Amino acid sequence: MADLAATAEALIRGDRDTVVNLVKQALDEGVDAEKILDEGLVAGMDVVGQKFKNNEFYVPEVLIAARAMNASMELLEPALAKSGVKPAGVVVLGTVKGDLHDIGKNLVGMMLKGGGFRVVDAGIDVPPERFVQLAQDNGAQLIGLSALLTTTMTQMPNVVEAVKEAGLDVKVMIGGAPITQEYADEIGADGYAPDAASAVEMARGLIG
Amino acid sequence: MESALERIDFDAVKQRFDAYWRREVPGRPLIGITCPRDDAKPTDYPVPDTVEARWTDVGYQCDRARHQIENTAYFGEALPVFMPDIGPDSFSAFLGGELVFLDDQTSWVRPFVDDLGGYVPAFDPGGKWWRRICDLLDAVCEIAKGNFLVGIPDLHGGGDALAAVRHPDKLALDLYDEPAEVKRLMPALTRIYREVFEEYHRRASRVQDGSTTWIHVYSRGSFTALQNDFSGLISPAMFAEFFLPEVEDLAGWLDNSLYHLDGPTALGNLPWLLDVKELDGIQWVPGAGAKPMSEWTDVCAQVLEAGKCLHISCGAHEVECILSVLPHEGLFIRTHCSTEAEARRLLRSVEGRFARPPRP
Numbered sequence A: 001m002a003d004l005a006a007t008a009e010a011l012i013r014g015d016r017d018t019v020v021n022l023v024k025q026a027l028d029e030g031v032d033a034e035k036i037l038d039e040g041l042v043a044g045m046d047v048v049g050q051k052f053k054n055n056e057f058y059v060p061e062v063l064i065a066a067r068a069m070n071a072s073m074e075l076l077e078p079a080l081a082k083s084g085v086k087p088a089g090v091v092v093l094g095t096v097k098g099d100l101h102d103i104g105k106n107l108v109g110m111m112l113k114g115g116g117f118r119v120v121d122a123g124i125d126v127p128p129e130r131f132v133q134l135a136q137d138n139g140a141q142l143i144g145l146s147a148l149l150t151t152t153m154t155q156m157p158n159v160v161e162a163v164k165e166a167g168l169d170v171k172v173m174i175g176g177a178p179i180t181q182e183y184a185d186e187i188g189a190d191g192y193a194p195d196a197a198s199a200v201e202m203a204r205g206l207i208g
Numbered sequence B: 001m002e003s004a005l006e007r008i009d010f011d012a013v014k015q016r017f018d019a020y021w022r023r024e025v026p027g028r029p030l031i032g033i034t035c036p037r038d039d040a041k042p043t044d045y046p047v048p049d050t051v052e053a054r055w056t057d058v059g060y061q062c063d064r065a066r067h068q069i070e071n072t073a074y075f076g077e078a079l080p081v082f083m084p085d086i087g088p089d090s091f092s093a094f095l096g097g098e099l100v101f102l103d104d105q106t107s108w109v110r111p112f113v114d115d116l117g118g119y120v121p122a123f124d125p126g127g128k129w130w131r132r133i134c135d136l137l138d139a140v141c142e143i144a145k146g147n148f149l150v151g152i153p154d155l156h157g158g159g160d161a162l163a164a165v166r167h168p169d170k171l172a173l174d175l176y177d178e179p180a181e182v183k184r185l186m187p188a189l190t191r192i193y194r195e196v197f198e199e200y201h202r203r204a205s206r207v208q209d210g211s212t213t214w215i216h217v218y219s220r221g222s223f224t225a226l227q228n229d230f231s232g233l234i235s236p237a238m239f240a241e242f243f244l245p246e247v248e249d250l251a252g253w254l255d256n257s258l259y260h261l262d263g264p265t266a267l268g269n270l271p272w273l274l275d276v277k278e279l280d281g282i283q284w285v286p287g288a289g290a291k292p293m294s295e296w297t298d299v300c301a302q303v304l305e306a307g308k309c310l311h312i313s314c315g316a317h318e319v320e321c322i323l324s325v326l327p328h329e330g331l332f333i334r335t336h337c338s339t340e341a342e343a344r345r346l347l348r349s350v351e352g353r354f355a356r357p358p359r360p
């Protein structure tokens, strides 16, 4: 019998081989792909996000879990596509112009993937036009902006502005160490989250 | 140029730092206060057009040094220091990385090591970036002699170097996937670190006694800041396993050392660092957007009570509050005022309120 709780546990440990084997086994047994995703992988990544938030996990632990997640998604994606399951939403995620910090952004991206979103990684040092372009090209509902410098967070309102100017129906969510809810309000961003786990909840709220 | 070392009583300042390293209080707590001089002049030198030239042009950097030192007033144990600098990733550039200058504050090295197992770090003294920093260092030394101090350029050791040449995300995975390789590479990087430091120190020693760096503390011997910003991303257990040996090695090798502890996420590593016998102390930096220094006195006290030196920077208005709650042995506070009158007032107040007669 497929054991989705064990899948989640192996994912939390970052044990890629075990996760992949358990997912394979579950698929072979005919377990619904969406159920595997929700009760195995997403459930596991939620715990990883919480542990990271509580300083029980650090960057390496999140990354090995995310890697296990990615490896099993390769198995799962064809089955999900066949059963007509759509991603929870499409998010364009990047670090703003002038800023090279991408560790936090990458973690947010992995947690969003873990939460069932399709993530388009815009990379680092991304100018506002590029965010708009990628959102249009990919039919995104959400743009996620990361900034780690007090000198680059000032790029965020430019993206909010560019989205407005392009007339896109796309929400903007922001984050990074120097960012606060007040700042999000001030620049007219739709959401702010202090960490990767909360970013997933925020994205669900904004898109859902 | 006018000598800033003559403006301060450098011999007395040196003696106070001797006391600092001995965890003694030389009459009053150590405090370094800087401010713009009352007669400060605007910049009057040409600025190169390109970002790269603004980082590396020898004439421009010497103009900057001269202007900065001549227009700053120094009080207490504030030191007139200029540190030649091509960015935090310079050490990785000496290992063969290509430095990219993004703006006037930012330079970085693009990751270039794909295969950790096959990587053998090598320092090329004929390399472009090493020659650049040596040219800067020599030129600044030339004008510094007798006038101001030259800081040992910012050196990020093995952990940060590996994070830069690999990318931090990859190094984070390496700690799980290839721990033996990381452990093979760290001592090799420490050896190169020593080589680089020795050469910096040798060049600076041609014009000055003792050493200082971007942390403006003075040592009569060899001193620099030990740092590993990558360690803020990993568990204290991993920090101890992979990176503490380098701190132990370098702290034992240098005459004086302070470890730069950056941000709340690195605080878990503090107990390990306080256990490193040869490490003189800690520079605590709360990080961007964090609470002001006066709200971190618990961390400060933990360092001082462990018998270590502490270096902190804070707002001028916080100084007296911090001095009234912390022990003064091994404490050095740096702050900045907006006018000379304000700086003088602060120093006098510290001398008055916190004076302590010398030990018999």
Ligand code: B12
Residues within 6 Å of the ligand: A059, A098, A099, A100, A101, A102, A103, A104, A105, A107, A108, A144, A145, A146, A147, A148, A149, A150, A151, A173, A174, A175, A176, A177, A178, A192, A193, A194, A195, A196, A197, A199, B087, B088, B102, B105, B106, B107, B108, B167, B168, B229, B230, B232, B233, B262, B263, B264, B265, B266, B285, B286, B287, B288, B289
């Ligand atoms: C690693 C690092 C670097 C690395 C970056 C490597 C990389 N590939 O990312 C390197 C060495 C390149 C670097 C360079 C610089 N850095 Co730096 N760096 C750091 C460091 C040590 C850690 C940052 C980090 O990754 N944190 C861990 C991640 C997981 O946290 P996070 O990014 O905050 O992300 C979390 C949340 O904020 C949130 N989040 C993040 N993004 C998003 C996005 C969305 C949409 C949402 C909802 C949430 C969200 O979720 C994440 C996970 O929970 C910090 C110091 C520190 N201890 O924080 C300094 C720090 C950020 N750097 C700083 C500086 C000054 C620089 C440089 C200017 C230094 C220089 N002179 O060259 C350059 C600037 C380069 C540039 N233009 O970007 C300063 C910033 C100060 C300020 N007030 O602006 C800091 C605070 C150090 C300090 N104390 O001074 N740095």
